[in-house]
Amino acid sequence: MKVYFLGTGTSQGIPVIGSNHPVCKSTDFKDKRLRVSVWISWENYSFIIDCGPDFRQQMLSSNCQKVNGILFTHEHSDHTAGIDDIRPFNFKQGEIPIYAHQRVIHNLKKRFDYVFETVNKYPGSPSVKTIEVINDQPFAIGNKTAVPINVMHGNLQVFGYRIDDFAYLTDVKTIEKTEIAKLQNLKVLVVNALREERHDTHFNLKEALDFITLLQPEKAYLTHISHIMGYHEEVQKNLPANVFLAYDNLEIKI
Template sequence: MSEALKVTFLGTGTSQGIPIIGSKHPVCLSDNPKDKRLRVSVLVQWKNYNYVIDCGPDFRQQLLANPIDQLDAVLFTHEHADHTAGIDDIRPFFFRQGDIPIYAHSRVVDSLKRRFDYIFAKENRYPGAPAVAISLVSKEDTIDLNGLKVTPIEVLHNKLPILGYRLGDFVYLTDVKTVSKTELEKLKGCKVLVVNALRLEPHISHLNLEEALAFAKEVGAVETYFTHISHLLGFHDEVEKNLPDNVHLAYDNLKITI
């Protein structure tokens, strides 16, 4: 693999995914594959390394569709279930590789320990459980992933501080409502920005489409992709055709190279 970053959008949906169970909303009934969205996650490949940002409840399904034979780290943005509930599915990689490196804020690790105590247990471990190697990160840190510089970026999800990440010229932010001027400086000069655009109406803890477009313009990346999309944003093709030329709706299994 080259020095370029290859990014695969494993999932681009909101916490319930699209379609929502039992929903009769027209977007949930769409036949367009781009309107079917698993929970948000991206695979970032660099050289011979594979990194995943968030592993939600669809993680197994996502990696069956985008197979990799090793997992070099999982970076967590925050503790909500749609971003973490698939952590048990690192098991196949653990059995081949040993402890899987994870990077997360201390608060997120505490949450994972409560919910997945068997993964973090030191004694009397269940023999089929995976294990992880924990690296605590905050907005002050810089991460070195086998030579790839990664910068955590703190954003607010309503009032909850969570992390996005800049990997080289690629910035991945999800569940954003606001970003401080200090953290915004970390985005300067990025080539590709990924950020959430939940729906048309305002939301207490997410950017809506209008806010996401304004944020994309402020950052000024060469290309911007919207993710964490709900059915209330509308049909993929209809929304996409009304976006600026350098702004796109991401969709599941989309691959880009940076």
């Protein structure tokens, strides 16, 4: 299974519009971060986790040719606002399944009502099939099983996903022991680490590292990274040997 990091930044991305922060001025490509998303592929299957406002650019950069489905973590715009740009895949493949919490599906229907129109639907609009994700109910994606992981983003429920020995968690601040139990014996864990300073709704770096220590995956990759975290190369030097700061267009194999 291949995991391709389409984006590793926060809701503003890096560089931030109008910012003079040194990281936003960096010439290192690893310091330039689109909104957070991953592309997971194996055999003839291809799935995306989250579809943010940089989706079109990410699909072109990664040369992704097919999307069998999109798994949504939650409804915030940096994770959903690119849904209109699935249209080229619709034209080639037809309807695209989307997997999400019922609340998220309802939110998408309000914000992108034309996508879900059943009467007089505009023929060029995106076409999706909604599949509700329910906690404690694993579901099939291709010939694999996705296990939803229930976490909290402040007061907002968010889903992470485990597929085989890989788990992807973003926008996490707290997680119950029952959910932690679903994350044992991982080969690769991807988890958010916003910055060094504390944040009300995201793991900071210490919280993410403590979480990694608790789970003991073979390798861990940090994502959803703010410019305030610092330069990629400087942060990486101070991480444990099995922990890596992810960056856009990084591809790993599991």
